[in-house]
Each structure stands twice: as structure tokens, then as C-alpha cells.
Amino acid sequence: MRIICRGQLLIFVLAMALNAQTPPIEMTLTVKDSQGGSQELVFGLKPEATSNLDAHLGEAELPPYPPAGIFDARFIGSELAGIELGQGSYCDFRQGNMSFQGTVEHELRYQAASGDSIIIAWVLPDSMTGLLEDFFGGLTIKKEMRGEGEFVIADPAIIDKLKLTINYPGFLAVPSQPDLISPLENATGVQHEPTLVWGKVDFAQMYNVQCFAMKDSNELVFSRRGIIDTSLVLPQLEPETEYQWQIQAQNLTVVGPWAEGHFSTGKAEVGPPEIPFRLFPAADAVNVPVTPLARWQNQEQATQYDLQVYFAGSFSQLIIDVTVVADTFFQITGLQPEATYFWRIRAGNDSGKSEWSDLKQFKTASVTAINDEVSPVQVAIFANYPNPFNPETNFKFHLEKIRFVTLAIYNIRGQLVEKLLQESLPAGEHVVRWDASKFSSGKYMAIFQADDFKQSQILTLLK
Structure with a gap:
């Protein structure tokens, strides 16, 4: 025995x-x-x-x-x-x-x-x-x-x-040095929980993994031995930091040489913005102009805002549904006097959108109050109609005096695709038509500017 x-x-x-x-x-x-x-x-x-x-x-x-x-x-x-x-x-x-x-x-x-x-x-x-x-x-x-x-x-x-x-x-047999597959050598903008991938090595039974943060002194942030697979997800890493990762193959008898790679993580991940705080029209406001300038507080990390206005008649009817890029105001037009409306707003960025704000009610002024207004509407632009469209859509805007106006269309990469207006126009209402028959389906941005007034809208072309 x-x-x-x-x-x-x-x-x-x-x-x-x-x-x-x-x-x-x-x-x-x-x-x-x-x-x-x-x-x-x-x-x-x-x-x-x-x-x-x-x-x-x-x-x-x-x-x-x-x-x-x-x-x-x-x-x-x-x-x-x-x-x-x-x-x-x-x-x-x-x-x-x-x-x-x-x-x-x-x-x-x-x-x-x-x-x-x-x-x-x-x-x-x-x-x-x-x-x-x-x-x-x-x-x-x-x-x-x-x-x-x-x-x-x-x-x-x-x-x-x-x-x-x-x-x-x-x-x-000594296992050879593993081939490092992902992340690529000196890759930048790597996600904060990256997946390490390496090639299979002959005579290897398992692999050892280490990861160092390349700061003033190399700091070991992860180490694991005896991995059977050829991939591994690292735990959360710090943003905008350079890292070195290394893989070693081994069997029961001998270990092979380390293979080293380097990468840098991207910026801190940004989540969707919070719900914007509305400034005007306030909740239950009365005597609101029929062309009110809706305003809200800028929301940190927001790149656009969606605004909706509903007419509160015998049934709710959506009359304005627009996306405003960068600005924190929008000129609402086409409202009736002595009528009740609801409006709401939400903020968005590349990570997503906030929840909609609660519907807030306001009531427009009477005809007499409107006629008594001292200051006329300076500049007002309607949302383009129709939207979505194929292949034509219209832009309607109002000027209280002669102004130099530009109206340009951009694609989603920010490239100018067509300039519709670049001239001085007299006071009054104007309509500009855009024929997009030579462009492909997708999202576009219209930027309207009259002197120092500027407004953006998202357009959807469906073919």
C-alpha cells in the first residue's frame, strides 16, 4: 500500500x-x-x-x-x-x-x-x-x-x-507566446469593461492574465490564473487611462513567455440627461400670447430637446411635434385665442432620452388682449410640414421687419447638403419649399437664422 x-x-x-x-x-x-x-x-x-x-x-x-x-x-x-x-x-x-x-x-x-x-x-x-x-x-x-x-x-x-x-x-513542450487579438495594440477609446481576446496556443492547457494601469508606477489592477478559454471580460476600468495587458500560456509542466499589449480607455460614459425644467409658459398660465416663445432651462449633457404641444378641445390633438437642437427656446405659432393647450418637453443625447415632463396646461389670451399687445412677434418659424415627408416639405416663418435670412439643410454628419435661402426679406409671412427628390431617405437638420435669431429642426425624409 x-x-x-x-x-x-x-x-x-x-x-x-x-x-x-x-x-x-x-x-x-x-x-x-x-x-x-x-x-x-x-x-x-x-x-x-x-x-x-x-x-x-x-x-x-x-x-x-x-x-x-x-x-x-x-x-x-x-x-x-x-x-x-x-x-x-x-x-x-x-x-x-x-x-x-x-x-x-x-x-x-x-x-x-x-x-x-x-x-x-x-x-x-x-x-x-x-x-x-x-x-x-x-x-x-x-x-x-x-x-x-x-x-x-x-x-x-x-x-x-x-x-x-x-x-x-x-x-x-513549452507553449509559445499568445497572439493578442483584441483590443488592438495602442487602441484608444476602449470601453470601460473591455473583452480581452487572444489566440489559442499549441500545448497550452490554461492561460494567465494580468492588467496594469500605466500611471506614475505600474499598478496591477487585475490578475487571474488558470483560464481555459481564450477570452475574458475585465471588470470596470477607469476612463481615459492607459493600460497594459499581458497573457501567458502554460501547461502542467512549463509556462510560456508573456505577450504584452496596450490600450487606452475612452471618456467617462454619459447617460441620458435629466428632464428639463420649463420656464414659460408656466403651469396654468393664462393670457399667453398666441405665438409664445417656449423656454426651458439648459440640461447638462443634453444635445437636443423634443417639444410637443396639444390642443385641449373635445379631445387632445397633437399640433406641434418638433426637435430643437442645442437651443433652449422655440417659437410656438398657429395657436388660437382663448384656447387651452398642454405642452411637454424632454432632453436627449447619444446615450438616450429623458422621460417626458408632465403635461402643463396654459391658456391663450383673448382677441382683445392680443390686439392690445405693444410688441409684435419679432421672428416666428413654424415646424416644417409635412414631417416626415416625401419628397417635398415647406418652411413657414414670420418677420416683423426686413431681416437677412438664411435657411440651410445639413445631413446627420453635419455636412451642408443645400442652402435654400441667403438674402434679405421684407416683413410678413414667407413660405420656402424644399424638394429633396435627389437625396436619400434619412434624418436631416434645417437651420434657420434671421439676423441674431437662430432655430434648428430635425427633418425626416421617407422614400
């Missing part, structure tokens, strides 16, 4: 647990002839493989070998080794995994389409070697295989079979 001390038992249990997760090995030979024929042959080690055809591993018996003049390449069985592959197979797996140490032999048969040369190409993992040789003890063909390479058989009609011997070094 053998007694194992606690330290030995811990190592034994750890080794058993890791071996249970040890991945198989799968490699490919490519056999080609000079006439364009090509066949990939897959081989390697899998824990569930047997010496017979294993259909669940992709091993399947092929039809009888074709007559001369037709390209073919396949693994064949071996009576001496007791490998049963029937007529042959494109796959040949043997029992084992990455912990296996020793050699495995395969038998390969091929045939060129016209009797010309055969080319055998391979890519072997680091520290793994192979040997291609004839069945005469390597008297005519004996080619060592390492890394990536190929071998040309000049007369396949004479030698149409080869023995392929693969030497598996087990965990004595």
Missing part, C-alpha cells in the same frame, strides 16, 4: 482535474498533384478514438480506390498495427490527448491524376516533429517534418505509399 502525503495528494488531484480538461490534438496534411487535385487528411489524438473507424470523429470508410489517372489520397489501415480503416479514410485519429508522450504511425496512400508529382504539405505545432518515409526503412524517401513544410514525390507511380510517424512530446 502506498501512502501519499497531503502535498503529493494535492498535486495528484490537480493533475487529474487538469488532465480531464486536456484538449485533443488535431492536425492536417494537404496532398496535391500538379493537375490541381487536392485532398486534406486530418489526423491526431482524441481521448475517445479507437483502432477502428470512429464515425463520431469523422472517420468514414471510402469507396474502393479509383483506377489510374484519377487523383486520390487517403489514410489506409495497417495489419501490423491492427488499425482497421477498411478501404481507407480521410481521417485517422488515435487514442490520446496532449498529455500523451510518444510516437504514432499512420499509413498514407496517394495517386496523381496523370502520373506527375505529388506534393505533401503540413503545419505541425511547435516542438512536435514527424517523419515521412517509405516502407523500405527509408531507403528512397526519408523526410523530417518540423513546423510548416512540404515534400515533393517525383514519381508517385513507383512509390504510392508512405509511413507517417508523429512524435508527441507531451507537456514537455
Whole structure:
């Protein structure tokens, strides 16, 4: 009876647990002839493989070998080794995994389409070697295989079979440095919980990850060992900070070199703005002009505002639905005297929009009060109508005196697409039509300016 001390038992249990997760090995030979024929042959080690055809591993018996003049390449069985592959197979797996140490032999048969040369190409993992040789003890063909390479058989009609011997070094092989995939080297604006992605490494059972904040002194902010996958989500990082991340592959015996990368996080993430506070018209206000200038407080981090006005008749009717960019005011027009209305507003930015404010009621002044107004409306612009539109929409505005007016259309990237007005206009009401038939569907912005008065609107072109 053998007694194992606690330290030995811990190592034994750890080794058993890791071996249970040890991945198989799968490699490919490519056999080609000079006439364009090509066949990939897959081989390697899998824990569930047997010496017979294993259909669940992709091993399947092929039809009888074709007559001369037709390209073919396949693994064949071996009576001496007791490998049963029937007529042959494109796959040949043997029992084992990455912990296996020793050699495995395969038998390969091929045939060129016209009797010309055969080319055998391979890519072997680091520290793994192979040997291609004839069945005469390597008297005519004996080619060592390492890394990536190929071998040309000049007369396949004479030698149409080869023995392929693969030497598996087990965990004595040192895993190579992982390829860092994401984030890209020196990437900027990386999200604050980035996903690290790296390439799979031959002979690696697990990976170790570290991340440092590159400040006055490198500060280790994350470290984890024994990761089986090839990706990992880092916890929340600081905004606008440079980081170094590094990955190391290892197996039960040895560890590989660190691979280092660098990235910088983006600015602090901005959420949707708060609901704006309305200044005018106030709740339950009366004697409001029929062309009131709605005003609200600027909301920090807001880039636009949506404003809606409802007529409170026998049923509520939405009469104004407009988006105001940057400004904190909007000239409401088209209201009736001695009528009750409701209005509400919300703020938005690239992260989203706030909730709508509560509907606030106001009542317009009587006709007499309107006629008694001393100051006429200086500048008023209606929302474009219709909106959405296809392909034409109209802009209606009012001037109390002659003013220099510009009206321009921009796309969502802020590029000028068409200038509709740039001239002095007399007092009164004006209508400008925009024909957008030559433009594609999408969002556009109209910017109206009359001297020092400026207003923006969002337009939607639907085709």
C-alpha cells in the first residue's frame, strides 16, 4: 500500500482535474498533384478514438480506390498495427490527448491524376516533429517534418505509399507566446469593461492574465490564473487611462513567455440627461400670447430637446411635434385665442432620452388682449410640414421687419447638403419649399437664422 502525503495528494488531484480538461490534438496534411487535385487528411489524438473507424470523429470508410489517372489520397489501415480503416479514410485519429508522450504511425496512400508529382504539405505545432518515409526503412524517401513544410514525390507511380510517424512530446513542450487579438495594440477609446481576446496556443492547457494601469508606477489592477478559454471580460476600468495587458500560456509542466499589449480607455460614459425644467409658459398660465416663445432651462449633457404641444378641445390633438437642437427656446405659432393647450418637453443625447415632463396646461389670451399687445412677434418659424415627408416639405416663418435670412439643410454628419435661402426679406409671412427628390431617405437638420435669431429642426425624409 502506498501512502501519499497531503502535498503529493494535492498535486495528484490537480493533475487529474487538469488532465480531464486536456484538449485533443488535431492536425492536417494537404496532398496535391500538379493537375490541381487536392485532398486534406486530418489526423491526431482524441481521448475517445479507437483502432477502428470512429464515425463520431469523422472517420468514414471510402469507396474502393479509383483506377489510374484519377487523383486520390487517403489514410489506409495497417495489419501490423491492427488499425482497421477498411478501404481507407480521410481521417485517422488515435487514442490520446496532449498529455500523451510518444510516437504514432499512420499509413498514407496517394495517386496523381496523370502520373506527375505529388506534393505533401503540413503545419505541425511547435516542438512536435514527424517523419515521412517509405516502407523500405527509408531507403528512397526519408523526410523530417518540423513546423510548416512540404515534400515533393517525383514519381508517385513507383512509390504510392508512405509511413507517417508523429512524435508527441507531451507537456514537455513549452507553449509559445499568445497572439493578442483584441483590443488592438495602442487602441484608444476602449470601453470601460473591455473583452480581452487572444489566440489559442499549441500545448497550452490554461492561460494567465494580468492588467496594469500605466500611471506614475505600474499598478496591477487585475490578475487571474488558470483560464481555459481564450477570452475574458475585465471588470470596470477607469476612463481615459492607459493600460497594459499581458497573457501567458502554460501547461502542467512549463509556462510560456508573456505577450504584452496596450490600450487606452475612452471618456467617462454619459447617460441620458435629466428632464428639463420649463420656464414659460408656466403651469396654468393664462393670457399667453398666441405665438409664445417656449423656454426651458439648459440640461447638462443634453444635445437636443423634443417639444410637443396639444390642443385641449373635445379631445387632445397633437399640433406641434418638433426637435430643437442645442437651443433652449422655440417659437410656438398657429395657436388660437382663448384656447387651452398642454405642452411637454424632454432632453436627449447619444446615450438616450429623458422621460417626458408632465403635461402643463396654459391658456391663450383673448382677441382683445392680443390686439392690445405693444410688441409684435419679432421672428416666428413654424415646424416644417409635412414631417416626415416625401419628397417635398415647406418652411413657414414670420418677420416683423426686413431681416437677412438664411435657411440651410445639413445631413446627420453635419455636412451642408443645400442652402435654400441667403438674402434679405421684407416683413410678413414667407413660405420656402424644399424638394429633396435627389437625396436619400434619412434624418436631416434645417437651420434657420434671421439676423441674431437662430432655430434648428430635425427633418425626416421617407422614400
